[in-house]
Amino acid sequence: MPPAALSVHLAIGQAYAWSVFKPPLESSLGLSGTQSALPFQLGIVMLGLSAAFGGTLVERNGPRWAMFVSMACFSSGFLLSALGVATGQYWLVVLGYGFVGGIGLGIGYISPVSTLIKWFPDRPGMATGIAIMGFGGGALIASPWSAQMLDSFGTGTGGIATTFVVHGVVYAVFMTMGVLLVRVPADGWAPKGWRPGEAATRRLVTTADVSARNAVRTPQFYLLWLVLCLNVTAGIGILEKAAPMIVDFFSGTATPVAAGAAAGFVALLSLANMAGRFGWSSTSDLIGRKNMYRVYLGVGALLYLAIALAGDNSKPLFIICALGILSFYGGGFATVPAYLKDLFGTYEVGAIHGRLLTAWSIAGVLGPLIINAIADGQEAAGRSGPALYTTSLYIMIGLLVVGFVANELIRPVHDKYHEQPRQEHVTGKGQAV
Amino acid sequence: MTGTTDSADTANRRTGLMVLAWAWVGVPFAYGVYQLLLKLAQLFSG
Structure with missing residues (x-):
């Protein structure tokens, strides 16, 4: 598969x-x-x-x-x-x-x-x-x-x-x-030795199912929509402006960044974005989805703060923080289907995921808009270097903090939204009966 | 005896299909990563 x-x-x-x-x-x-x-x-x-x-x-x-x-x-x-x-x-x-x-x-x-x-x-x-x-x-x-x-x-x-x-x-x-x-597993299929009840020991993980129609009536859907939108906004802002951003940031230092090196920086960010999708999403299986988003949003905000405070004093710090932010951006995309599965079950998780992706469309406009508009405004005011981006960085921190709070507010979905339990029996030997 | 041979054949076919399927997506992906690493080298040389 x-x-x-x-x-x-x-x-x-x-x-x-x-x-x-x-x-x-x-x-x-x-x-x-x-x-x-x-x-x-x-x-x-x-x-x-x-x-x-x-x-x-x-x-x-x-x-x-x-x-x-x-x-x-x-x-x-x-x-x-x-x-x-x-x-x-x-x-x-x-x-x-x-x-x-x-x-x-x-x-x-x-x-x-x-x-x-x-x-x-x-x-x-x-x-x-x-x-x-x-x-x-x-x-x-x-x-x-x-x-x-x-x-x-x-x-x-x-x-x-x-x-x-x-x-x-x-x-x-x-x-x-x-x-x-592509193959769909038989109803009730489960990996050898795995039991659904054991997986549901975490508070947010449900074994019940919620339809896509009911999911969009729950506050959990909108909180997660906000979490995804703000996490993507924070990451896409850097991703879209990465090359000019690193050049502008260190333009006033003894070691400015050349165009070729900026292209290498963009490539490194792509690698972090991809690695985050697999690495952080896999980590979420171990530490739980809510904790993973605490890292994306909380540590992400701290990384933005480090860039804002350090300014053009440290190129390695800038690069490391940007890599962390981009890995969280990718991780946020990749972890959200599993978060939806935890909250709403597997019944119509693909359809619910589809509806949640409207957050991506909004963030795709919002992130670049914030970074570009503020950088253009600062440039018009005669500023240069890190000052072009400082305000945007603090806005991103604010957005991530709002996302962090939204994630904290996510609770298990109320029973009234659950579908009637399906009749099935799982042997635990990887076979459906 | 025939049953054992059949199941071994099925297992071999499945392994072959798995290798082919992963190579189908793995080779282009490796090409993409290689091209990315070439660009990445500019960060340290430029």
């Missing part, structure tokens, strides 16, 4: 490498930077919407159907975009990659979550961590691969169209492996 999930997430993670196509699209079709960003922005909006509204369909029709729909939409999005570039109709690129491909992103993102949790009820954090790490890894593959293809085929309309066609075909083949391999 993990390779099946990875084949989908590694493919749709390509979305974060869209920037590779921006300069050639701008020069060949005469577009502005804002216009060339449209397919990506619409894609992310569609990711949130299709995950939120398609979650119940995914639960009803199963992961194979969802992975097939994701593959069909994501690949045909590229093919439509190729047609758009070849004929000079840019609206087709926006419709293809943004709208159709974006549906593939959302359905693909949530497609393996609930199945992974059902296969690994003893280690749900590790299982979803592997898949969601794949989404981070997708851009690592696509970015150099797409750039090499544009070098080979050319950056004119013909070259871009050919590159899009190759992407569509290769991703269709790559994702088909996931469609063919």
Whole structure:
């Protein structure tokens, strides 16, 4: 099951490498930077919407159907975009990659979550961590691969169209492996020696089930929505502005950071983001989800404080703190499906996860907006160096503290939201009866 | 006897499929990480 999930997430993670196509699209079709960003922005909006509204369909029709729909939409999005570039109709690129491909992103993102949790009820954090790490890894593959293809085929309309066609075909083949391999465990399946009752010894872990419809009526859903939104806002702010931020921070010191070194810093942050998705999410299986988010939000706030207080005095401290923040950002994404499983059970966890991902859409706008707007304002006021970012850093600390409080307020879901218990019997030998 | 051979064959096929499936996703992922490490080197040289 993990390779099946990875084949989908590694493919749709390509979305974060869209920037590779921006300069050639701008020069060949005469577009502005804002216009060339449209397919990506619409894609992310569609990711949130299709995950939120398609979650119940995914639960009803199963992961194979969802992975097939994701593959069909994501690949045909590229093919439509190729047609758009070849004929000079840019609206087709926006419709293809943004709208159709974006549906593939959302359905693909949530497609393996609930199945992974059902296969690994003893280690749900590790299982979803592997898949969601794949989404981070997708851009690592696509970015150099797409750039090499544009070098080979050319950056004119013909070259871009050919590159899009190759992407569509290769991703269709790559994702088909996931469609063919994915399997849902039999009802009542459990790993050898694992008993659901023992796992529920932690206060927040339930063995009951809550439907997606009921989940959105609980305060726990909105508290967790806030936790995810604020954790992502804090991380994405640094991620989006990492390269100029480290250059600006140390511009007034004896050892300024060169552009090449800043690119290396961005790469290091990507690695921390990916490692956090797997490492912290797996750790949450041992220490519990609530404690893990205490670390993300509480220690995250302290790391931001350390950056704000140290200013440009220590480059290693800046890098270490940024790495910690980005690892918590990735960990927050990867741990949330397991947190939902703890609170609402496995019944419709994929659909609930889909609805929660609207927090990502909001945070994706909020984080960069705060950092960019304040940095621009400070620059206009004649400030430079760490002063460009100090206010943003304190705002991020405030947001993380609010998130920490929201996490503290999360309590077990009231019995009135639980579904009627299902009739099943588990042998404890990895077999369903 | 035949049953033992059949179950051994099934186990071998399953292991082969597992290796293929992990290689399918592992090789592109390793390529991505390798490219990332090349960029990372610039942090220490630049």
